[in-house]
Amino acid sequence: MKRKSFREAECPVARTLDAIGDWWSLLIIRDAxxxxxxFSQFQQNLGIAKGMLTTRLRDLVEAGVLALAPASDGSAYQEYVLTEKGRRLFLVIVSLRQWGEDHLYQADEPRSTLVETNTNHPVSRLELSSLSGKKLAWEETRVVAAQRRSS
Structure with a gap:
């Protein structure tokens, strides 16, 4: 079955999922x-097949999320580095992490913790806020449909 592309969808969520929406891609980004x-580090850490990893890395490079760069140690290898576009996905990864912490673990179950580098304190919970700083729940938001341009 051919995968449907959402590259031209009006919905930003659909376009985002088209670029980074499978679990391997999100786990590669997390690892980055x-x-x-x-390549070998991603494969070892994820336990992903080489062909699948090759495809996902190629797609993330084509999407501008990762870039190939000369190895930082001066060897002949190349490395995959997050681009600015890729670094902007950090809040997406943190949001997925926090949702998982809230809904997929027992209260006493051990798990990793995201901490602030300088203080070693856990980071605060992500929250949506208005331009004035008011915390917003999903019920206090709505999507305004895109306006079609007339030709």
């Missing part, structure tokens, strides 16, 4: 934030 940059 954790400092992994080489």
């Amino acid at each position: 934030f954790d400092g992994i940059s080489r």
